[in-house]
Amino acid sequence: MKALFRLLSRTKLYWGLLLICLIGAVISPQTSSGHNIFLSYGNLTDVLRQVSITGLVATGMTMVILLGGIDLSVGSVMGFSTVICAMLLTKPGWTAASVIGVPAAILVGGATVALAARFVFAGLARGRDVSAGRRREISLTRWQSTGIPGLLGLVAAIAIGWWTMSQVPAKFGVLGALVIAPCLAMVLGGINGLLIVAGRLQPFIATLAMMVSALGISRLTAGSDNAVVPVYTGTNATEAFELLRSMLWGVLPVPSVFFLAAIGLFGAILRFTTFGRYAYAIGGNIEAAKLSGIKVAQVQLTAYLLSGLLAGIAGVLFVAQYRQGKPDAGTGLELDAIAAVVIGGTSLMGGRGGLAGTFVGVLIFGLLSDILQLQNIDSNVQLVMKGLIIVCTVLVQEQNLGQLVARWRFRRSGEAQADPRTAEPHRPPSAAKAQLAREDLDEAS
Numbered sequence: 038m039k040a041l042f043r044l045l046s047r048t049k050l051y052w053g054l055l056l057i058c059l060i061g062a063v064i065s066p067q068t069s070s071g072h073n074i075f076l077s078y079g080n081l082t083d084v085l086r087q088v089s090i091t092g093l094v095a096t097g098m099t100m101v102i103l104l105g106g107i108d109l110s111v112g113s114v115m116g117f118s119t120v121i122c123a124m125l126l127t128k129p130g131w132t133a134a135s136v137i138g139v140p141a142a143i144l145v146g147g148a149t150v151a152l153a154a155r156f157v158f159a160g161l162a163r164g165r166d167v168s169a170g171r172r173r174e175i176s177l178t179r180w181q182s183t184g185i186p187g188l189l190g191l192v193a194a195i196a197i198g199w200w201t202m203s204q205v206p207a208k209f210g211v212l213g214a215l216v217i218a219p220c221l222a223m224v225l226g227g228i229n230g231l232l233i234v235a236g237r238l239q240p241f242i243a244t245l246a247m248m249v250s251a252l253g254i255s256r257l258t259a260g261s262d263n264a265v266v267p268v269y270t271g272t273n274a275t276e277a278f279e280l281l282r283s284m285l286w287g288v289l290p291v292p293s294v295f296f297l298a299a300i301g302l303f304g305a306i307l308r309f310t311t312f313g314r315y316a317y318a319i320g321g322n323i324e325a326a327k328l329s330g331i332k333v334a335q336v337q338l339t340a341y342l343l344s345g346l347l348a349g350i351a352g353v354l355f356v357a358q359y360r361q362g363k364p365d366a367g368t369g370l371e372l373d374a375i376a377a378v379v380i381g382g383t384s385l386m387g388g389r390g391g392l393a394g395t396f397v398g399v400l401i402f403g404l405l406s407d408i409l410q411l412q413n414i415d416s417n418v419q420l421v422m423k424g425l426i427i428v429c430t431v432l433v434q435e436q437n438l439g440q441l442v443a444r445w446r447f448r449r450s451g452e453a454q455a456d457p458r459t460a461e462p463h464r465p466p467s468a469a470k471a472q473l474a475r476e477d478l479d480e481a482s
Contacts, residue, residue: 099381107241146216224345
């Protein structure tokens with residue numbers, strides 16, 4: 038029985054997802070031909086398409102929360118990314134988007150290649166050490182550790198700069214938007230990380246400041262408050278951008294491919310790499326992680342960089358889906374992402390959780406919205422119901438199912454003993470001892 042309760046406790050999130058699917062299928066309206074709308078292929082793919090943007094942001098948020106941090110700026114960073122992407126696609130020449138986006142792409146591209154080359158050289162040195170069967174560490178020379186990676190990074194930066202600036206006179210294509218907008222969002226995420234690591238600001242304060250600042254920069258870039266930059270493929274933008282809102286092989290929406298790829302890639306990173314082990318260790322006890330020699334600052338900075346990168350990709354997919362860039366496109370998105378992460382079982386205190394739970398949490402959130410919309414429930418009532426469901430889900434997540442059942446059984450047994458109809462008659466200890474003594478004397482005689 039204990040093993041059953043333990044199994045149910047570990048898989049309760051998946052049982053919750055199944056229960057929501059069953060409820061949606063039972064109460065779903067029917068089409069005129071008698072088909073269930075909730076279970077239709079078109080409805081399910083639409084849900085997957087709609088949750089992809091929130092899912093990408095929630096993926097980055099999970100890594101930040103695992104470290105014991107929080108990123109409140111992802112909504113504004115995503116809105117900033119939508120403005121940059123829309124302007125690159127529709128306005129040729131040196132606009133505000135290209136002026137700040139091209140240098141950001143050059144910086145991020147060069148730094149990424151340099152760090153990747155440095156990582157490869159460090160791996161080669163360790164491999165040479167192991168193959169030689171020696172325990173002593175082989176130190177890289179300064180030229181190998183910094184010179185060659187730096188040179189490769191410089192070459193990559195020049196190549197990216199040449200490629201991006203060659204597109205400035207005309208409108209940027211899909212690839213250009215997919216490179217520049219996420220790189221710029223990654224820079225904003227890096228600023229968050231630097232404020233937290235170097236400035237020693239609390240993550241809440243640093244990302245709150247970035248949330249406000251990114252919204253202001255978006256409005257300045259768009260030209261006016263709440264300006265909308267429309268993107269009409271075939272008229273003011275290239276038709277190739279339509280690819281990002283199409284179906285891959287007629288089966289999966291392209292935005293969901295980005296979401297699934299992010300879940301798979303970063304889930305593997307958290308589970309199988311040193312970065313993932315360090316992230317859980319830092320979230321569990323940051324002081325112990327520092328004493329263990331873990332480079333806490335590097336891990337935290339990397340997490341915020343990745344959070345910004347995923348928010349930037351989500352912004353590009355938003356433009357493809359809604360055909361517009363808006364400074365306030367991501368308003369409230371950070372709360373949806375945090376809710377999905379918490380529903381998925383990741384602790385807000387850090388050190389516990391994972392992306393598998395976040396994936397299920399995002400699906401639960403999307404299916405709930407779909408069920409409420411199919412029932413034509415008022416949008417304000419939907420918000421109230423979502424809040425209640427989130428609270429109930431988190432209460433169940435934080436409580437162990439076996440402990441709940443044990444507590445209930447304990448209370449029931451206590452009530453049964455207190456019931457005078459079922460309880461045994463109370464005897465004082467002295468009377469009970471006297472009765473036992475008399476019985477012993479009778480047996481002896």
